[in-house]
Amino acid sequence: MRPPTIRDVADRAGVSKSLVSLVLRGSEQVRPEKREAVLRAVTELGYRPNAAARSLSEQRTRTVGVLLNDLRNPWFVDMLEGLNSLLHDNGLHMLLADARLNRRTGQDPAGPFLDLRVDGLVVVGTLPDPAALGAVAERLPVVVAGAREPALPGVAVVANDDERGARLVTEHLIGLGHRRIAHIAGYGAVGELRRRSFEATMRAHGLADGAVVESSDMTEEGGYRTTVRLLSRPDRPTAVFAVNDIAAIGALSAAEESGLRVPRDLSVVGYDNTSIARLRHVWLTTVDNASHEVGRRAARCLLDRFEGATGAGELHLAAPTLEIRGSTAPPLTG
Amino acid sequence: MRPPTIRDVADRAGVSKSLVSLVLRGSEQVRPEKREAVLRAVTELGYRPNAAARSLSEQRTRTVGVLLNDLRNPWFVDMLEGLNSLLHDNGLHMLLADARLNRRTGQDPAGPFLDLRVDGLVVVGTLPDPAALGAVAERLPVVVAGAREPALPGVAVVANDDERGARLVTEHLIGLGHRRIAHIAGYGAVGELRRRSFEATMRAHGLADGAVVESSDMTEEGGYRTTVRLLSRPDRPTAVFAVNDIAAIGALSAAEESGLRVPRDLSVVGYDNTSIARLRHVWLTTVDNASHEVGRRAARCLLDRFEGATGAGELHLAAPTLEIRGSTAPPLTG
Numbered sequence: 001m002r003p004p005t006i007r008d009v010a011d012r013a014g015v016s017k018s019l020v021s022l023v024l025r026g027s028e029q030v031r032p033e034k035r036e037a038v039l040r041a042v043t044e045l046g047y048r049p050n051a052a053a054r055s056l057s058e059q060r061t062r063t064v065g066v067l068l069n070d071l072r073n074p075w076f077v078d079m080l081e082g083l084n085s086l087l088h089d090n091g092l093h094m095l096l097a098d099a100r101l102n103r104r105t106g107q108d109p110a111g112p113f114l115d116l117r118v119d120g121l122v123v124v125g126t127l128p129d130p131a132a133l134g135a136v137a138e139r140l141p142v143v144v145a146g147a148r149e150p151a152l153p154g155v156a157v158v159a160n161d162d163e164r165g166a167r168l169v170t171e172h173l174i175g176l177g178h179r180r181i182a183h184i185a186g187y188g189a190v191g192e193l194r195r196r197s198f199e200a201t202m203r204a205h206g207l208a209d210g211a212v213v214e215s216s217d218m219t220e221e222g223g224y225r226t227t228v229r230l231l232s233r234p235d236r237p238t239a240v241f242a243v244n245d246i247a248a249i250g251a252l253s254a255a256e257e258s259g260l261r262v263p264r265d266l267s268v269v270g271y272d273n274t275s276i277a278r279l280r281h282v283w284l285t286t287v288d289n290a291s292h293e294v295g296r297r298a299a300r301c302l303l304d305r306f307e308g309a310t311g312a313g314e315l316h317l318a319a320p321t322l323e324i325r326g327s328t329a330p331p332l333t334g
Numbered sequence: 335m336r337p338p339t340i341r342d343v344a345d346r347a348g349v350s351k352s353l354v355s356l357v358l359r360g361s362e363q364v365r366p367e368k369r370e371a372v373l374r375a376v377t378e379l380g381y382r383p384n385a386a387a388r389s390l391s392e393q394r395t396r397t398v399g400v401l402l403n404d405l406r407n408p409w410f411v412d413m414l415e416g417l418n419s420l421l422h423d424n425g426l427h428m429l430l431a432d433a434r435l436n437r438r439t440g441q442d443p444a445g446p447f448l449d450l451r452v453d454g455l456v457v458v459g460t461l462p463d464p465a466a467l468g469a470v471a472e473r474l475p476v477v478v479a480g481a482r483e484p485a486l487p488g489v490a491v492v493a494n495d496d497e498r499g500a501r502l503v504t505e506h507l508i509g510l511g512h513r514r515i516a517h518i519a520g521y522g523a524v525g526e527l528r529r530r531s532f533e534a535t536m537r538a539h540g541l542a543d544g545a546v547v548e549s550s551d552m553t554e555e556g557g558y559r560t561t562v563r564l565l566s567r568p569d570r571p572t573a574v575f576a577v578n579d580i581a582a583i584g585a586l587s588a589a590e591e592s593g594l595r596v597p598r599d600l601s602v603v604g605y606d607n608t609s610i611a612r613l614r615h616v617w618l619t620t621v622d623n624a625s626h627e628v629g630r631r632a633a634r635c636l637l638d639r640f641e642g643a644t645g646a647g648e649l650h651l652a653a654p655t656l657e658i659r660g661s662t663a664p665p666l667t668g
């Protein structure tokens with residue numbers, strides 16, 4: 001019951017193994033009748049070309065490793081779909097690992113992928129120790145998706161345009177009439193880009209004095225605590241823009257506990273358009289970060305590298321869009 | 335400083351390697367004095383059966399594949415932590431794949447794992463085509479975690495006790511004074527166990543007439559639509575027990591849209607204790623399905639199989655507990 005090998009195909013077709021290889025590579029140097037015999041044997045035996053690719057070239061496994069920063073925040077789901085669609089079209093498999101879990105047990109997060117000799121690695125999200133990937137990037141093609149770090153030589157970065165996304169949110173709130181707007185900020189390069197863009201947009205509208213920034217750890221609990229602080233200020237903001245959806249969910253809870261109704265008394269906006277933001281019970285205004293597109297472009301970068309492109313460590317940005325839902329409205333007058 | 339091998343144990347005990355294997359498998363066919371000699375040698379040498387298995391068979395990749403049924407529903411996160419903790423303690427890596435993504439592109443969901451020659455496979459959740467794993471189970475150890483299917487010869491199943499969980503929910507609602515209780519049912523073996531237990535518990539309390547069952551597809555949208563139907567009944571229920579948290583979230587939205595306040599006008603309960611149920615903004619009463627424990631036991635089953643245990647296709651059940659939060663209360667009188 002073992003799967004058929006290239007040797008079985010060669011035997012059935014009455015040719016040599018190397019001729020089977022030539023046919024499977026699409027070589028023009030094979031006579032038509034031999035080619036037909038090989039392809040017939042492949043079909044009859046149910047021989048899988050992926051297995052062939054492996055035996056032809058001992059280095060390729062036709063598998064791409066995807067390292068996720070944290071499985072608990074479901075923002076990466078659409079990105080995986082984008083990645084998978086293009087990788088699959090190119091005969092590649094995708095396997096995942098959770099960097100947070102590996103880190104908790106002291107494992108090298110990319111270790112299992114290296115051991116299994118994956119062909120390339122996609123890093124999704126900001127890792128706590130991005131520099132650790134430097135050694136990996138010397139051994140195989142690495143693409144970062146949905147984050148800006150690590151900035152390593154030769155590593156392509158594909159992300160959504162965080163500055164543009166933050167500007168869309170801020171202009172939406174200003175357009176509704178809000179003048180005192182708080183930003184629950186995050187960390188890392190992504191957090192900084194969103195915060196700076198919020199501040200720049202407020203300044204551009206002459207509202208620098210109405211801009212409040214409080215930092216957070218980008219978790220639900222962090223968003224909750226930060227909002228409790230914000231709402232206890234004498235000049236409390238009428239709108240809160242959180243660095244991500246999970247922190248915005250925390251802000252919704254804080255508003256509820258303070259007896260404020262969203263969006264009547266307080267507007268709340270997130271970032272990422274996660275499945276949680278789309279729940280009818282939450283229905284959060286947020287930024288769609290073009291995850292599917294980011295995933296597809298990351299796959300494209302990796303495929304280019306497989307085909308020999310020497311990566312210059314380029315940056316690709318996808319355009320985010322604003323998803324206006326039920327958590328934003330004009331402020332109460334007075 | 336190499337770790338001791340099965341050969342070292344055999345030499346010290348003065349027996350053959352195959353006799354050591356028999357003892358380690360717990361065989362009854364070994365004479366007591368031989369068994370003692372082997373176990374003494376194991377202890378004195380600090381021999382680890384796992385390390386042995388590795389050095390005996392060069393085919394081992396020290397990697398376990400984990401096939402998830404759907405990454406969009408985050409109920410599996412705690413289970414992965416449980417799995418990972420025990421696998422890591424035994425020097426094994428864990429790689430993941432999303433069966434839903436693979437299926438959408440027509441891939442054999444376990445294919446990439448087989449190609450990379452993982453040592454074993456853990457299937458998490460109910461797959462749409464569980465029978466497809468039959469061929470895999472003939473080639474390597476397979477354990478099902480958090481589901482009851484596929485029921486395949488030699489495949490261990492580790493799950494929470496769904497009947498007990500559903501009984502805890504139903505008794506909680508009856509204890510609060512509810513007499514008309516609806517169940518939003520699911521599909522598959524898990525859905526059936528929860529539904530039957532709900533009905534049995536209602537009957538046992540003389541409330542068979544107050545039990546309403548409506549089926550759903552176990553999604554948020556399904557929970558929403560089912561609850562809209564339930565709330566439009568003339569004898570509308572005062573409590574809804576949904577087959578999982580995601581469907582319960584849909585029920586919360588339907589109640590909100592009908593102008594009913596939860597828990598004052600309607601109690602809602604889920605199942606799984608997902609991260610969504612724990613969000614302060616949701617704060618859903620639910621069943622904690624002991625995911626971490628299920629993950630650990632699934633890892634244990636797999637390790638036993640690596641050590642040569644011939645799996646009898648046994649069923650392991652972990653005890654679920656009720657998490658009472660903010661979505662349940664006594665019904666309004668009158």
